[in-house]
Amino acid sequence: MRRIIEIALTIQRLYRNHWLGLWAVKLLFALAVTLPILILIQSRLDHSAFAQILLGEWPADVIVELIFTGENIFSASLLFMLTIVALGFLFKQFLNGGIFDCLVNRAAPTRQRFFAQSSVMFLQHLTISAWMLLIYFLLFLTAMFIGEMVTSAARRLIPELDLTRFVLRVGVTYLVIIVGVVYSDLVRIHRTRVLQAKALSGGEERFGLAGMGDSFKAAYTILVRRGLKIFGMYLAFYLPFILCWLAVEGLALIVTGGLSNMLGSIIEFALFQACALVRVWQSLACTLAMTDFVVPQPEPKLEEASDRATVLP
């Protein structure tokens, strides 16, 4: 518990800019998709009595009407959204370099170092993500199998609660996928540490993918030896986010249901963004906590890292 609070405070102290910056980048990517949608739908919805109910609830009737009469607005938007999400994914691989560099170093680097690390480590993180896609696929199959077993057992205990069993299945699936998330972070932390050590030891090092397999193996070893503790730590950060998300959804329903006007919508938007902010915080905190398992834990200290010292060629 003490460690969890320490990590939470470290995020606040050292990585506040990263936290806010990541949230802002995520929001900008989302707005790239949704602002055009807003422009398109405003004229159709804002003066319509049929759509007014949207201020207080999420009426499928209105949304279905908008989709059916929208002249392919949503199908085009869906394609655009998938494109933006894909671009966002690639951009994140770029940012991973800077993020993992400062988390591993327990330092708040300069902007110059952050982006230098990002560009140097881009291919590394992209390669890790490519391999992780395969691993996620295998995990998903495993999750389906376990989920089926769990819901079959649940059917005997709670035969009437179909939706509850479905939610249970989704929960089980997500728990299995978290194993992949954790593993992915361990691989990245290890790879960052290894390449930083090589750079610090001096000598010309060409930027390459040699030794990537060692990071996967090392991460696997860590997961096997300390998986339970890591998993427990992950949940310790993740559950508060889930509670926050549920609280935000509930509060948003109360606000919009009670106000049913523009003010309610603005408050709801702010609540959603607060939730998005917490999500970024949670993820940074989890990753920072995982560095304990890969990197010997130094005393946390605020220091400015050199611009050049660990930049890889």
Next chain:
Amino acid sequence: MDVTWYQVDSSYSDPHFRLWGNRVCDSATSADPDSCGFLIYSVEVNGAQLSGEPAVNGTDLAIAYQVSTPAESLTVRILFRTRVPESKDRFGYSDGVYQLDGWFPMPAPHRDGRWLVVPYDDESELVGDFYDFEVAVEYPDTLQLIAPGRYLSDTTELSLRDKFRPTPAHDFVMLLGKDFKLKSYPSEQTTISLFYRSRSESAVDSIAASVKFTLDWMADHVGPYPFKELVVVEAPLGMNGGVEFPQMYWQSGLSTGEYARFSRGVAIHETLHQWFYGIIASNQAEEPWLDESITEYFTERINEAELQGKRQHVNFFGITASAHIESRMRGYSHLDRIPITRSALAYSREDYFPTIYGKGPMVIKTIVGLLGDQEKAFWREYYRRFIFAHPTERDFVALLNDYSPFKERQNAGNLIRMAHAVDYQVTNITSAEIPESSRYKSTVYLNAIHPLPYPVPLRLGFPSEPAFDTLITLSPGEQTLTIERDEPVSSAHLDPDGLIAIDTDYLNNSYLRSGHGAAFRLFSGITFLVESMISLVWGM
């Protein structure tokens, strides 16, 4: 099998019989067509055996016999054998259950002085005339026989002999299987006999409740179910399937808990078919809309009635949906295309379901909306005229033309056969103060695409005055409505209660001068959704 017609004339010559089971057993649908279908051994007419091979052509058996002079009766006796294929169809054996519809040579319908050779169609039910059935069945005592109208049951050494008299009916369907449990729900008018599997024990009461609600509601709104028993069977039909027969229906997927509403929806729909198909026996192959579209419309009505005033059919953490949304989603793509009045075979597979089950109920709802308070009288009269009869589109339209607003123009048929988009729009409102007075002159800008030639409600709203309701008949194209009042018009809404269900766009039926910002809320939700997707991909 014996069938007798009374007071026959020459139009009863060459009677035809429908061998529906053969359709399931043709080479295209069965791995071994020789193992299923009908074997006709002999045919007798009025006691005299006919020579030669019976003329079987696919699903049609033709009897060569001339009724040269009017006679008191015509009796045909057919000795046959039915081989049941392995199939989950209405006629087949699957999962230990024999599902037997179309198991006997059914007399072809005799309508308008001729025999109708009705082609079999996978989507529609079998078509027949009303008969007084007397059925005796002998079957092994290891099986249970489920059928409507049982009045006698004898046991011999290893078999049971049951007799059934489900009259009048236009079909007799049986189901044989094992391990069915029976729960009866008696009432003064009708006993619901529910046959189910043990695993569905927890669902039966809610299914029976929905069936009873439907029986009571329809008795009040249309006419009573005229039989003492309705048999409901849990049969292996696939997920959430249902199929109707006279005085019985089959249903699969008896769900409970959160999915119970879908199961109850099927129960309501199939029970409703007892009226539109079972009692009012239109030709479902030729005019599927006359029973399916009307049944689907009433299914929505009864779903809403069961909610007892709660507006929304679904309410899940603020996500809501009305009972109407399902048919609108199904039929929307076909509102401006195909009329609902075609025969079942005239539709492609892709068009049949959205047209008949989607657009059809919307057309019926529009008719009902225009009838207004006359609706109940209309349905009661339809029931009274056509109970145990075979109405056609012509009959339905003729009756509808007896009621306003169709009476004045005698054009109800145009609405039913419509195949183009209807859209009522309010595009703008302007107001100006009238000089030297405290009044305002407001102009409401309207547009109508293929408007119906009937008055539609228009509601005008004001900042503090009560809303003003009126009726307006629109002509095609743009038009304006001018009104002078003490306050400027703040809103205008054509068809505020959604009576014109075939309107292709509900969003533009109204105009509020001051926007309410609903688009921003939707934008907010979609933004959060996209952020969540990015979170999933990013891991943060």
